[in-house]
Amino acid sequence: MEVADEPNKAADGEGISWTSDLNKRIQNQPSGDKEKNSLKRLKHLHQEKVNRIRGQNRINVHGCDVPDPVCTFEELQSEYRLHSRILQNLKDAGLDTPTPIQMQAIPLMMHGREVLACAPTGSGKTLAFCLPLLTHLQQPANLGFRAVVISPTRELASQTYRELLRLSDGVGFRVHIIDKASLAAKKYGPKSSKKYDILVSTPNRLIYLLSQDPPVLDLSSVEWLVVDESDKLFEAGKSGFREQLATIFLACSGPKVRRAFFSATCTPDVEQWCRLNLDNLVTVNIGHRNTAVETVEQELLFVGSEDGKLVAMRDIIKKGFLPPMLQQRDNVVNSFRSGHIWVLICTALLARGIDFKGVNLVLNYDFPTSAVEYIHRIGRTGRAGHCGKAITFFTENDKPLLRSIANVIKQAGCPVPDYMIGFKKIHRLIIIAVVA
Protein backbone atom coordinates (compact mmCIF):
# COMPACT_ATOMS: atom_id res chain seq x y z
CA MET A 1 0.00 0.00 0.00
CA GLU A 2 1.21 3.47 -0.76
CA VAL A 3 1.64 6.01 1.94
CA ALA A 4 0.70 9.66 1.73
CA ASP A 5 3.79 11.75 1.31
CA GLU A 6 4.43 14.70 3.51
CA PRO A 7 3.04 17.24 1.08
CA ASN A 8 5.63 19.77 2.03
CA LYS A 9 8.74 17.70 1.85
CA ALA A 10 10.04 18.99 -1.49
CA ALA A 11 13.15 21.10 -1.41
CA ASP A 12 12.52 24.78 -0.93
CA GLY A 13 11.95 26.61 -4.15
CA GLU A 14 11.44 23.40 -6.13
CA GLY A 15 8.28 22.87 -8.22
CA ILE A 16 5.22 25.01 -7.79
CA SER A 17 4.75 26.80 -4.50
CA TRP A 18 2.77 25.35 -1.63
CA THR A 19 -0.74 26.61 -1.70
CA SER A 20 -1.70 26.93 1.91
CA ASP A 21 -2.45 30.47 2.92
CA LEU A 22 -0.74 29.70 6.21
CA ASN A 23 2.54 29.02 4.46
CA LYS A 24 2.48 32.31 2.65
CA ARG A 25 1.90 34.08 5.91
CA ILE A 26 4.85 32.32 7.51
CA GLN A 27 7.13 33.20 4.62
CA ASN A 28 6.07 36.83 4.62
CA GLN A 29 6.25 37.16 8.38
CA PRO A 30 8.56 40.04 9.33
CA SER A 31 7.78 40.11 13.07
CA GLY A 32 9.31 38.42 16.09
CA ASP A 33 10.09 34.81 16.90
CA LYS A 34 7.02 34.38 19.08
CA GLU A 35 4.57 35.05 16.28
CA LYS A 36 6.62 32.93 13.88
CA ASN A 37 6.45 30.02 16.30
CA SER A 38 2.75 30.28 16.72
CA LEU A 39 2.26 30.32 12.95
CA LYS A 40 4.51 27.29 12.64
CA ARG A 41 2.37 25.54 15.20
CA LEU A 42 -0.74 26.49 13.27
CA LYS A 43 0.86 25.08 10.16
CA HIS A 44 1.64 21.87 11.99
CA LEU A 45 -1.97 21.58 13.17
CA HIS A 46 -3.18 22.31 9.66
CA GLN A 47 -0.95 19.57 8.28
CA GLU A 48 -2.31 17.13 10.85
CA LYS A 49 -5.82 18.00 9.75
CA VAL A 50 -4.92 17.48 6.09
CA ASN A 51 -3.34 14.11 6.89
CA ARG A 52 -6.42 13.12 8.85
CA ILE A 53 -8.73 14.03 5.95
CA ARG A 54 -6.54 12.04 3.57
CA GLY A 55 -6.47 9.09 5.96
CA GLN A 56 -10.24 9.06 6.49
CA ASN A 57 -10.85 9.14 2.75
CA ARG A 58 -8.09 6.69 1.90
CA ILE A 59 -6.37 9.25 -0.28
CA ASN A 60 -2.79 8.20 -0.99
CA VAL A 61 -0.82 10.80 -2.81
CA HIS A 62 2.78 10.81 -4.01
CA GLY A 63 4.58 13.84 -5.30
CA CYS A 64 5.94 17.13 -4.13
CA ASP A 65 4.07 20.32 -3.23
CA VAL A 66 0.67 18.65 -3.22
CA PRO A 67 -2.21 21.07 -2.56
CA ASP A 68 -4.68 20.37 0.23
CA PRO A 69 -7.73 18.25 -0.56
CA VAL A 70 -11.04 20.12 -0.69
CA CYS A 71 -13.97 18.91 1.39
CA THR A 72 -16.80 20.83 -0.28
CA PHE A 73 -17.63 22.05 -3.77
CA GLU A 74 -18.03 25.56 -2.29
CA GLU A 75 -14.29 25.56 -1.49
CA LEU A 76 -13.69 25.14 -5.20
CA GLN A 77 -15.56 28.33 -5.75
CA SER A 78 -13.75 30.34 -3.07
CA GLU A 79 -10.24 28.94 -3.73
CA TYR A 80 -10.28 28.08 -7.41
CA ARG A 81 -12.98 30.31 -8.90
CA LEU A 82 -15.36 27.51 -9.87
CA HIS A 83 -18.13 29.16 -11.90
CA SER A 84 -21.21 29.78 -9.74
CA ARG A 85 -23.43 28.37 -12.50
CA ILE A 86 -21.40 25.14 -12.52
CA LEU A 87 -21.75 24.92 -8.75
CA GLN A 88 -25.48 25.32 -9.20
CA ASN A 89 -25.51 22.62 -11.90
CA LEU A 90 -23.76 20.27 -9.47
CA LYS A 91 -26.38 20.94 -6.80
CA ASP A 92 -29.19 20.50 -9.32
CA ALA A 93 -27.75 17.10 -10.23
CA GLY A 94 -27.85 16.16 -6.55
CA LEU A 95 -24.07 16.19 -6.13
CA ASP A 96 -23.43 17.74 -2.72
CA THR A 97 -20.02 16.56 -1.54
CA PRO A 98 -16.90 15.67 -3.51
CA THR A 99 -15.87 12.02 -3.54
CA PRO A 100 -12.30 11.20 -2.36
CA ILE A 101 -10.80 11.26 -5.86
CA GLN A 102 -12.50 14.59 -6.52
CA MET A 103 -11.23 15.98 -3.20
CA GLN A 104 -7.61 15.52 -4.22
CA ALA A 105 -7.45 15.38 -8.01
CA ILE A 106 -9.40 18.61 -8.59
CA PRO A 107 -7.05 20.87 -6.55
CA LEU A 108 -4.06 19.17 -8.17
CA MET A 109 -5.32 19.83 -11.67
CA MET A 110 -6.34 23.35 -10.69
CA HIS A 111 -2.69 23.92 -9.85
CA GLY A 112 -1.77 22.71 -13.31
CA ARG A 113 -0.17 19.53 -11.97
CA GLU A 114 0.24 16.49 -14.20
CA VAL A 115 -1.59 13.59 -12.59
CA LEU A 116 -1.90 9.81 -12.70
CA ALA A 117 -5.07 9.01 -10.76
CA CYS A 118 -6.43 5.61 -9.78
CA ALA A 119 -9.77 5.30 -7.97
CA PRO A 120 -12.42 2.56 -7.81
CA THR A 121 -15.11 2.08 -10.44
CA GLY A 122 -18.08 4.40 -9.95
CA SER A 123 -16.18 6.76 -7.64
CA GLY A 124 -16.67 9.92 -9.72
CA LYS A 125 -13.48 10.17 -11.77
CA THR A 126 -15.35 11.83 -14.65
CA LEU A 127 -16.26 14.82 -12.52
CA ALA A 128 -12.75 14.79 -11.05
CA PHE A 129 -11.31 15.72 -14.44
CA CYS A 130 -14.27 17.61 -15.95
CA LEU A 131 -14.53 20.22 -13.20
CA PRO A 132 -10.87 21.33 -13.44
CA LEU A 133 -11.15 21.54 -17.23
CA LEU A 134 -14.20 23.78 -17.04
CA THR A 135 -12.79 25.88 -14.22
CA HIS A 136 -9.44 26.23 -15.91
CA LEU A 137 -10.98 27.40 -19.19
CA GLN A 138 -13.18 29.88 -17.27
CA GLN A 139 -15.32 30.88 -20.28
CA PRO A 140 -15.75 30.19 -23.97
CA ALA A 141 -13.10 31.66 -26.25
CA ASN A 142 -12.75 31.46 -30.01
CA LEU A 143 -9.28 29.96 -29.90
CA GLY A 144 -10.02 26.42 -31.02
CA PHE A 145 -9.94 23.41 -28.73
CA ARG A 146 -8.36 24.16 -25.36
CA ALA A 147 -9.09 20.81 -23.72
CA VAL A 148 -9.18 17.26 -25.11
CA VAL A 149 -10.50 14.12 -23.40
CA ILE A 150 -9.54 10.74 -24.87
CA SER A 151 -11.80 7.73 -24.17
CA PRO A 152 -11.30 4.15 -25.38
CA THR A 153 -14.81 3.66 -26.84
CA ARG A 154 -17.29 5.94 -28.52
CA GLU A 155 -19.97 5.00 -25.98
CA LEU A 156 -17.77 6.28 -23.20
CA ALA A 157 -16.80 9.35 -25.22
CA SER A 158 -20.54 10.14 -25.67
CA GLN A 159 -21.13 9.73 -21.96
CA THR A 160 -18.28 12.10 -21.05
CA TYR A 161 -19.50 14.55 -23.68
CA ARG A 162 -22.98 14.53 -22.13
CA GLU A 163 -21.51 14.98 -18.66
CA LEU A 164 -19.52 18.02 -19.81
CA LEU A 165 -22.65 19.51 -21.39
CA ARG A 166 -24.67 18.90 -18.25
CA LEU A 167 -22.04 20.45 -15.98
CA SER A 168 -21.45 23.49 -18.13
CA ASP A 169 -25.09 24.16 -18.89
CA GLY A 170 -25.64 27.92 -18.98
CA VAL A 171 -21.93 28.77 -19.19
CA GLY A 172 -21.77 28.51 -22.96
CA PHE A 173 -18.82 26.18 -23.49
CA ARG A 174 -18.82 24.54 -26.90
CA VAL A 175 -18.19 20.86 -26.24
CA HIS A 176 -17.71 18.63 -29.29
CA ILE A 177 -17.49 14.94 -30.06
CA ILE A 178 -16.29 13.71 -33.44
CA ASP A 179 -19.25 11.87 -34.96
CA LYS A 180 -18.38 11.67 -38.59
CA ALA A 181 -14.77 12.09 -39.56
CA SER A 182 -15.90 13.20 -43.03
CA LEU A 183 -17.66 16.28 -41.63
CA ALA A 184 -14.82 17.16 -39.31
CA ALA A 185 -12.75 18.92 -41.98
CA LYS A 186 -15.44 21.52 -42.50
CA LYS A 187 -16.13 21.92 -38.82
CA TYR A 188 -12.60 22.02 -37.45
CA GLY A 189 -10.31 22.54 -40.44
CA PRO A 190 -7.97 25.52 -40.89
CA LYS A 191 -10.80 27.64 -42.32
CA SER A 192 -13.22 27.00 -39.45
CA SER A 193 -14.30 29.68 -37.02
CA LYS A 194 -12.50 28.09 -34.05
CA LYS A 195 -15.65 28.56 -32.02
CA TYR A 196 -15.22 25.45 -29.93
CA ASP A 197 -13.62 24.75 -26.56
CA ILE A 198 -13.55 21.09 -25.54
CA LEU A 199 -13.19 17.92 -27.62
CA VAL A 200 -14.01 14.37 -26.53
CA SER A 201 -12.80 11.60 -28.83
CA THR A 202 -11.51 8.08 -29.18
CA PRO A 203 -7.80 8.01 -30.07
CA ASN A 204 -8.44 6.48 -33.49
CA ARG A 205 -10.66 9.29 -34.72
CA LEU A 206 -8.30 11.91 -33.38
CA ILE A 207 -5.33 10.29 -35.08
CA TYR A 208 -7.24 9.96 -38.33
CA LEU A 209 -7.94 13.70 -38.39
CA LEU A 210 -4.42 14.61 -37.34
CA SER A 211 -2.91 12.43 -40.03
CA GLN A 212 -4.75 14.17 -42.91
CA ASP A 213 -2.66 16.39 -45.13
CA PRO A 214 -3.03 19.16 -44.09
CA PRO A 215 -4.26 18.05 -40.61
CA VAL A 216 -7.96 18.61 -40.14
CA LEU A 217 -7.53 19.39 -36.49
CA ASP A 218 -5.43 22.07 -34.87
CA LEU A 219 -4.58 21.22 -31.26
CA SER A 220 -2.02 23.97 -30.70
CA SER A 221 -4.29 25.81 -28.24
CA VAL A 222 -4.84 22.76 -26.03
CA GLU A 223 -4.13 23.40 -22.35
CA TRP A 224 -5.43 20.13 -20.89
CA LEU A 225 -5.22 16.64 -22.31
CA VAL A 226 -7.02 13.97 -20.29
CA VAL A 227 -6.67 10.25 -20.98
CA ASP A 228 -9.56 8.33 -19.37
CA GLU A 229 -9.26 4.55 -18.85
CA SER A 230 -5.59 5.09 -19.49
CA ASP A 231 -4.47 1.51 -18.81
CA LYS A 232 -7.01 0.18 -21.32
CA LEU A 233 -5.59 2.37 -24.02
CA PHE A 234 -2.10 1.18 -23.26
CA GLU A 235 -3.32 -2.41 -23.28
CA ALA A 236 -4.97 -2.40 -26.70
CA GLY A 237 -2.10 -2.79 -29.11
CA LYS A 238 0.39 -1.51 -26.59
CA SER A 239 2.92 0.03 -28.86
CA GLY A 240 0.13 1.31 -31.14
CA PHE A 241 -1.40 3.55 -28.53
CA ARG A 242 1.96 4.86 -27.41
CA GLU A 243 2.60 6.00 -30.94
CA GLN A 244 -0.86 7.52 -31.13
CA LEU A 245 -0.31 9.30 -27.85
CA ALA A 246 3.03 10.62 -29.06
CA THR A 247 1.31 11.99 -32.17
CA ILE A 248 -1.40 13.62 -30.06
CA PHE A 249 1.19 15.08 -27.65
CA LEU A 250 3.11 16.54 -30.56
CA ALA A 251 -0.06 18.03 -32.00
CA CYS A 252 -0.76 19.71 -28.65
CA SER A 253 2.14 21.99 -29.38
CA GLY A 254 1.16 24.96 -27.21
CA PRO A 255 3.41 25.94 -24.30
CA LYS A 256 0.71 25.44 -21.67
CA VAL A 257 -0.40 21.84 -22.24
CA ARG A 258 -0.84 19.70 -19.10
CA ARG A 259 -1.80 16.02 -19.00
CA ALA A 260 -3.83 13.82 -16.67
CA PHE A 261 -4.40 10.07 -16.70
CA PHE A 262 -7.38 8.42 -14.96
CA SER A 263 -8.51 4.81 -14.45
CA ALA A 264 -9.87 2.38 -11.87
CA THR A 265 -6.85 0.17 -12.48
CA CYS A 266 -3.28 1.06 -13.13
CA THR A 267 -0.53 -1.17 -14.45
CA PRO A 268 3.19 -0.65 -13.73
CA ASP A 269 3.52 -0.08 -17.46
CA VAL A 270 1.35 3.02 -17.42
CA GLU A 271 2.96 4.35 -14.28
CA GLN A 272 6.43 3.95 -15.74
CA TRP A 273 5.36 5.68 -18.91
CA CYS A 274 3.87 8.58 -16.95
CA ARG A 275 6.99 8.94 -14.80
CA LEU A 276 9.12 9.15 -17.91
CA ASN A 277 6.93 11.45 -19.94
CA LEU A 278 4.99 13.70 -17.59
CA ASP A 279 6.32 16.72 -15.77
CA ASN A 280 6.73 16.57 -11.97
CA LEU A 281 4.11 13.81 -11.80
CA VAL A 282 1.75 13.38 -8.85
CA THR A 283 0.09 9.99 -8.38
CA VAL A 284 -3.20 9.73 -6.51
CA ASN A 285 -4.63 6.39 -5.40
CA ILE A 286 -7.87 5.94 -3.53
CA GLY A 287 -7.59 2.89 -1.29
CA HIS A 288 -5.58 -0.04 -2.55
CA ARG A 289 -4.73 -0.05 -6.19
CA ASN A 290 -6.42 -2.48 -8.57
CA THR A 291 -9.13 -3.65 -6.22
CA ALA A 292 -12.82 -4.22 -6.81
CA VAL A 293 -15.28 -1.69 -5.46
CA GLU A 294 -16.49 -2.76 -2.03
CA THR A 295 -20.17 -2.01 -2.60
CA VAL A 296 -20.55 -5.07 -4.85
CA GLU A 297 -21.40 -8.42 -3.34
CA GLN A 298 -19.39 -10.88 -5.39
CA GLU A 299 -20.04 -14.54 -5.99
CA LEU A 300 -18.26 -17.23 -8.01
CA LEU A 301 -20.62 -19.92 -9.28
CA PHE A 302 -19.40 -23.26 -10.60
CA VAL A 303 -21.60 -24.25 -13.56
CA GLY A 304 -19.65 -27.29 -14.74
CA SER A 305 -19.72 -26.74 -18.47
CA GLU A 306 -20.95 -24.34 -21.17
CA ASP A 307 -24.39 -25.95 -21.03
CA GLY A 308 -24.48 -25.43 -17.30
CA LYS A 309 -24.27 -21.67 -17.85
CA LEU A 310 -27.65 -21.61 -19.56
CA VAL A 311 -29.26 -23.64 -16.83
CA ALA A 312 -27.78 -21.39 -14.17
CA MET A 313 -28.84 -18.28 -16.03
CA ARG A 314 -32.37 -19.59 -16.32
CA ASP A 315 -32.36 -19.95 -12.57
CA ILE A 316 -31.27 -16.36 -12.11
CA ILE A 317 -33.41 -14.60 -14.67
CA LYS A 318 -36.90 -15.70 -15.53
CA LYS A 319 -37.34 -16.67 -19.15
CA GLY A 320 -38.57 -14.36 -21.91
CA PHE A 321 -36.20 -11.71 -23.08
CA LEU A 322 -34.46 -11.17 -26.36
CA PRO A 323 -30.82 -10.26 -26.38
CA PRO A 324 -30.42 -6.88 -28.02
CA MET A 325 -28.45 -6.65 -31.22
CA LEU A 326 -25.10 -5.07 -30.74
CA GLN A 327 -25.01 -3.70 -34.30
CA GLN A 328 -27.36 -1.02 -33.05
CA ARG A 329 -25.07 -0.15 -30.21
CA ASP A 330 -26.26 3.38 -29.56
CA ASN A 331 -29.97 2.53 -29.69
CA VAL A 332 -29.54 -0.43 -27.42
CA VAL A 333 -27.51 1.53 -24.93
CA ASN A 334 -30.08 4.34 -24.95
CA SER A 335 -32.97 1.93 -24.47
CA PHE A 336 -31.15 0.37 -21.57
CA ARG A 337 -30.47 3.79 -20.05
CA SER A 338 -34.10 4.78 -20.34
CA GLY A 339 -35.32 1.52 -18.78
CA HIS A 340 -36.94 0.04 -21.92
CA ILE A 341 -34.48 -2.82 -21.85
CA TRP A 342 -33.94 -4.50 -18.53
CA VAL A 343 -31.32 -7.01 -19.44
CA LEU A 344 -28.36 -6.07 -21.55
CA ILE A 345 -26.15 -8.79 -22.95
CA CYS A 346 -22.92 -7.19 -23.97
CA THR A 347 -19.29 -7.89 -24.54
CA ALA A 348 -16.50 -6.41 -22.46
CA LEU A 349 -16.72 -3.37 -24.77
CA LEU A 350 -19.14 -1.85 -22.29
CA ALA A 351 -17.10 -2.97 -19.29
CA ARG A 352 -15.19 0.27 -19.00
CA GLY A 353 -16.47 3.56 -17.71
CA ILE A 354 -20.13 3.20 -18.72
CA ASP A 355 -22.40 4.57 -16.00
CA PHE A 356 -25.81 2.95 -16.11
CA LYS A 357 -27.93 4.03 -13.21
CA GLY A 358 -29.87 1.33 -11.44
CA VAL A 359 -27.89 -1.73 -12.55
CA ASN A 360 -28.02 -4.05 -9.58
CA LEU A 361 -26.68 -7.26 -11.05
CA VAL A 362 -23.75 -8.01 -13.30
CA LEU A 363 -23.67 -11.56 -14.56
CA ASN A 364 -20.30 -12.64 -15.90
CA TYR A 365 -21.52 -15.31 -18.29
CA ASP A 366 -18.08 -15.87 -19.73
CA PHE A 367 -15.18 -15.76 -17.37
CA PRO A 368 -13.18 -12.52 -17.52
CA THR A 369 -9.79 -12.80 -19.16
CA SER A 370 -7.96 -10.99 -16.36
CA ALA A 371 -8.45 -9.58 -12.86
CA VAL A 372 -8.35 -6.06 -14.33
CA GLU A 373 -11.17 -6.88 -16.74
CA TYR A 374 -13.13 -8.45 -13.89
CA ILE A 375 -12.79 -5.29 -11.75
CA HIS A 376 -14.15 -3.09 -14.54
CA ARG A 377 -16.96 -5.48 -15.52
CA ILE A 378 -18.39 -5.82 -12.04
CA GLY A 379 -17.88 -2.08 -11.57
CA ARG A 380 -20.95 -1.47 -13.79
CA THR A 381 -22.92 -2.02 -10.60
CA GLY A 382 -22.33 -0.72 -7.07
CA ARG A 383 -21.67 2.79 -8.39
CA ALA A 384 -21.66 6.06 -6.45
CA GLY A 385 -21.94 4.23 -3.13
CA HIS A 386 -24.97 2.12 -4.14
CA CYS A 387 -25.05 -1.61 -3.52
CA GLY A 388 -24.83 -4.17 -6.29
CA LYS A 389 -24.24 -7.83 -6.92
CA ALA A 390 -21.98 -9.69 -9.34
CA ILE A 391 -22.19 -13.39 -10.15
CA THR A 392 -19.41 -14.96 -12.17
CA PHE A 393 -19.94 -18.34 -13.83
CA PHE A 394 -16.95 -20.60 -14.12
CA THR A 395 -16.37 -24.00 -15.65
CA GLU A 396 -13.55 -26.54 -15.50
CA ASN A 397 -11.84 -24.65 -18.33
CA ASP A 398 -11.68 -21.43 -16.35
CA LYS A 399 -9.70 -22.86 -13.46
CA PRO A 400 -6.34 -21.46 -14.59
CA LEU A 401 -7.60 -17.89 -14.10
CA LEU A 402 -9.74 -18.60 -11.08
CA ARG A 403 -7.11 -17.84 -8.50
CA SER A 404 -6.47 -14.25 -9.58
CA ILE A 405 -10.20 -13.42 -9.64
CA ALA A 406 -10.77 -15.22 -6.33
CA ASN A 407 -8.04 -13.06 -4.81
CA VAL A 408 -9.77 -9.88 -5.96
CA ILE A 409 -13.03 -11.11 -4.43
CA LYS A 410 -11.34 -12.06 -1.17
CA GLN A 411 -9.58 -8.71 -0.96
CA ALA A 412 -12.95 -6.96 -1.25
CA GLY A 413 -14.11 -8.92 1.80
CA CYS A 414 -16.43 -11.39 0.01
CA PRO A 415 -16.18 -15.08 0.87
CA VAL A 416 -14.32 -17.48 -1.43
CA PRO A 417 -13.50 -21.12 -0.68
CA ASP A 418 -9.87 -21.55 0.38
CA TYR A 419 -9.22 -24.17 -2.28
CA MET A 420 -9.62 -21.52 -4.99
CA ILE A 421 -6.90 -19.34 -3.54
CA GLY A 422 -4.75 -22.45 -3.37
CA PHE A 423 -4.93 -23.09 -7.10
CA LYS A 424 -1.55 -22.98 -8.70
CA LYS A 425 -0.63 -19.77 -10.40
CA ILE A 426 -0.14 -20.13 -14.13
CA HIS A 427 3.49 -19.77 -14.99
CA ARG A 428 4.20 -18.78 -18.51
CA LEU A 429 6.91 -20.69 -20.19
CA ILE A 430 9.45 -18.71 -22.07
CA ILE A 431 11.80 -20.65 -24.27
CA ILE A 432 14.78 -18.86 -25.57
CA ALA A 433 16.43 -20.62 -28.39
CA VAL A 434 20.14 -20.15 -28.53
CA VAL A 435 21.45 -20.80 -31.98
CA ALA A 436 24.99 -22.09 -31.89
Ligand SMILES: Nc1ncnc2c1ncn2[C@@H]1O[C@H](COP(=O)(O)OP(=O)(O)OP(=O)(O)O)[C@@H](O)[C@H]1O
Ligand atom coordinates in the same frame (compact mmCIF):
# COMPACT_ATOMS: atom_id res chain seq x y z
N1 LIG B 1 -19.64 13.94 -5.71
C1 LIG B 1 -20.54 13.04 -6.08
N2 LIG B 1 -21.59 12.72 -5.28
C2 LIG B 1 -22.51 11.81 -5.68
N3 LIG B 1 -22.48 11.14 -6.86
C3 LIG B 1 -21.47 11.42 -7.68
C4 LIG B 1 -20.44 12.37 -7.35
N4 LIG B 1 -19.56 12.42 -8.37
C5 LIG B 1 -19.99 11.56 -9.30
N5 LIG B 1 -21.14 10.96 -8.90
C6 LIG B 1 -21.92 9.96 -9.66
O1 LIG B 1 -21.25 8.72 -9.56
C7 LIG B 1 -21.50 7.94 -10.72
C8 LIG B 1 -20.19 7.33 -11.22
O2 LIG B 1 -19.33 8.35 -11.66
P1 LIG B 1 -18.25 8.11 -12.81
O3 LIG B 1 -18.87 7.54 -14.01
O4 LIG B 1 -17.48 9.35 -12.95
O5 LIG B 1 -17.34 6.98 -12.12
P2 LIG B 1 -15.87 6.50 -12.51
O6 LIG B 1 -15.04 6.65 -11.30
O7 LIG B 1 -15.42 7.21 -13.74
O8 LIG B 1 -16.09 4.95 -12.78
P3 LIG B 1 -15.42 3.97 -13.89
O9 LIG B 1 -14.10 3.53 -13.33
O10 LIG B 1 -16.38 2.85 -14.00
O11 LIG B 1 -15.26 4.76 -15.13
C9 LIG B 1 -22.15 8.86 -11.74
O12 LIG B 1 -23.51 8.53 -11.83
C10 LIG B 1 -21.96 10.24 -11.15
O13 LIG B 1 -23.03 11.11 -11.49
Ligand SMILES: [Mg+2]
Ligand atom coordinates in the same frame (compact mmCIF):
# COMPACT_ATOMS: atom_id res chain seq x y z
MG1 LIG C 1 -14.98 6.64 -15.66
